Amino acid sequence: MKPIVLITGCSSGFGMLTALELAATCHVIATVRNKEKERDLFNHCSHQQLNIDIQYCDVTDPESIQKVAEHIETSYKRLDVLINNAGYGLGGYFEDLEDSEIRDLFNTNVFGLQRVTKAVLPLLRQSKSAKIINLSSIAGLTASPCISAYNASKWAVEGFSEALLFELLPFNIDVVLVEPGQFNTKIFSSNLRFAKGMKNPQSPYYSYSQKAMKKLNGMIQKGLADPKKVTQLIVKVVFKKKPKTRYLIGWDAYVRLYLRRLLPFEWYKKIVGALYLKLMHKS
Numbered sequence: 001m002k003p004i005v006l007i008t009g010c011s012s013g014f015g016m017l018t019a020l021e022l023a024a025t026c027h028v029i030a031t032v033r034n035k036e037k038e039r040d041l042f043n044h045c046s047h048q049q050l051n052i053d054i055q056y057c058d059v060t061d062p063e064s065i066q067k068v069a070e071h072i073e074t075s076y077k078r079l080d081v082l083i084n085n086a087g088y089g090l091g092g093y094f095e096d097l098e099d100s101e102i103r104d105l106f107n108t109n110v111f112g113l114q115r116v117t118k119a120v121l122p123l124l125r126q127s128k129s130a131k132i133i134n135l136s137s138i139a140g141l142t143a144s145p146c147i148s149a150y151n152a153s154k155w156a157v158e159g160f161s162e163a164l165l166f167e168l169l170p171f172n173i174d175v176v177l178v179e180p181g182q183f184n185t186k187i188f189s190s191n192l193r194f195a196k197g198m199k200n201p202q203s204p205y206y207s208y209s210q211k212a213m214k215k216l217n218g219m220i221q222k223g224l225a226d227p228k229k230v231t232q233l234i235v236k237v238v239f240k241k242k243p244k245t246r247y248l249i250g251w252d253a254y255v256r257l258y259l260r261r262l263l264p265f266e267w268y269k270k271i272v273g274a275l276y277l278k279l280m281h282k283s
């Protein structure tokens with residue numbers, strides 16, 4: 001019996017690649033925000049002759065989520081795997097961020113993930129053994145300047161997932177966190193948002209923001225890792241009988257987590273703080 005898998009945010013990146021990769025072995029319901037956003041996924045499906053059920057869902061819009069849940073109920077009667085993938089990055093120093101920018105980020109990365117989860121939990125309970133795979137990040141386990149809001153959203157995903165894991169034990173629904181380092185998707189290009197305040201030369205952080213942008217561009221130019229590695233990991237987790245709770249992926253994620261975990265925090269703070277100040281004061 002093919003597993004029935006729902007994936008959010010499939011117009012690009014990990015979501016689209018995972019949907020394509022799983023299409024041969026699962027019934028995939030891949031959601032995109034609207035008709036214009038389905039083009040790339042639709043073209044890939046036609047090209048590779050894959051059968052994917054494309055539905056529309058904006059995770060900030062409860063009505064669109066409800067429609068997807070009703071569609072799954074009518075067409076499949078159950079759900080085996082939910083992959084909460086939809087999300088975006090937000091750059092900017094905390095003082096430069098407006099309340100609305102932080103709220104919008106949480107509305108997608110945290111509340112959106114929770115809304116989708118709640119809407120399909122009755123369907124996951126209909127499965128003999130179900131899984132929720134949440135796309136967190138190394139940014140959910142470590143923190144960096146200039147992405148505090150994104151860090152906070154992913155730390156929230158971590159805490160929520162860990163609590164949910166226990167709540168769902170009696171129903172045989174597993175909760176898994178996938179925590180990538182930096183991979184080459186649109187999260188670092190067209191989908192990356194920045195605080196409006198970053199462009200304000202009067203901001204006390206203006207020169208730091210400029211340097212952070214330069215660093216980000218340098219990193220992108222050097223080349224980011226292949227997102228297919230994350231997709232392959234997600235596929236492995238989908239079929240794993242007893243998955244672990246956390247899967248780290250990417251060399252940068254390992255380096256950052258081990259430094260953060262192995263060193264006493266005060267040492268870590270000294271080292272990372274000194275590196276940060278050196279970088280920010282370099283002309």
Ligand SMILES: NC(=O)c1ccc[n+]([C@@H]2O[C@H](COP(=O)([O-])OP(=O)(O)OC[C@H]3O[C@@H](n4cnc5c(N)ncnc54)[C@H](OP(=O)(O)O)[C@@H]3O)[C@@H](O)[C@H]2O)c1
Nearest residue numbers: 009011012013014058059086087137182183185186187191
């Ligand atoms: N790439 C990385 O290095 C990295 C590292 C760690 C974690 N992650 C996480 O991985 C997940 C996928 O990101 P990605 O790297 O594949 O980036 P991506 O290519 O930008 O894909 C993000 C997807 O989320 C969708 N999305 C954004 N807001 C949405 C909303 N309100 N409702 C429904 N869909 C929405 C986007 O749709 P639109 O096209 O409509 O905007 C897009 O399909 C995110 O949760 C991200 O935080 C990525």
